[in-house]
Amino acid sequence: MTGKRTKFRTIRLSRALRARRLALLLFCVTLIAVPASAAGASEKPRVLVLTDIGNEPDDSMSMIRFLLYSNEFDVEGLIATTSIWQPDKVQPQLIRERVEAYAKVRDNLLVHASGYPEASYLLSRIKSGCSAYGLTAVGKGKDSEASDWIISVVDKSDPRPVWVLVWGGTVDLAQALWKVKHTRPPDAVEAFVKKLRVYT
Numbered sequence: 759m760t761g762k763r764t765k766f767r768t769i770r771l772s773r774a775l776r777a778r779r780l781a782l783l784l785f786c787v788t789l790i791a792v793p794a795s796a797a798g799a800s801e802k803p804r805v806l807v808l809t810d811i812g813n814e815p816d817d818s819m820s821m822i823r824f825l826l827y828s829n830e831f832d833v834e835g836l837i838a839t840t841s842i843w844q845p846d847k848v849q850p851q852l853i854r855e856r857v858e859a860y861a862k863v864r865d866n867l868l869v870h871a872s873g874y875p876e877a878s879y880l881l882s883r884i885k886s887g888c889s890a891y892g893l894t895a896v897g898k899g900k901d902s903e904a905s906d907w908i909i910s911v912v913d914k915s916d917p918r919p920v921w922v923l924v925w926g927g928t929v930d931l932a933q934a935l936w937k938v939k940h941t942r943p944p945d946a947v948e949a950f951v952k953k954l955r956v957y958t
Contacts, residue, residue, distance in 0.1 A: 810841035810926025
């Protein structure tokens with residue numbers, strides 16, 4: 759029975775990694791396809807990462823790889839979320855561990871390319887999501903540090919869209935949208951939503 763469980767988990771992890779690679783490829787292709795007039799040829803994309811890191815090794819590996827390419831993005835947030843596989847906790851400390859490891863090699867990365875953000879900046883962008891999963895965690899009085907942060911990022915006076923990379927659950931994004939919908943007039947809601955580019 760243990761062997762079957764291990765085999766199932768390996769298959770599930772393998773599928774998750776393939777899906778993650780495909781999502782990353784589609785994201786990169788989309789960035790290439792965005793007209794220069796819309797995104798600005800020399801502008802970095804603004805990125806928010808939602809991750810259920812700690813559930814399986816895949817997001818830990820993805821976070822390390824993302825940090826190695828962080829000079830290519832304006833990192834607006836690294837958000838620890840729940841997911842169907844991790845429904846009752848978030849683990850921002852695991853993001854911190856990886857950013858602290860990045861701090862040790864940043865000088866070496868700068869030898870090869872410019873633009874790597876300070877580790878202190880990235881640490882300030884780590885936010886904790888709601889420690890519950892699904893629509894039961896969305897509604898009045900259910901704001902989280904992460905959902906409030908998402909709103910503040912989108913509300914910035916910056917014409918570039920905000921690319922939301924969904925590696926984990928979306929409850930904090932859903933809560934942000936719920937709050938905007940219930941506290942702003944329709945035209946302001948539309949303007950808010952138009953700035954989002956969500957990849958799952």
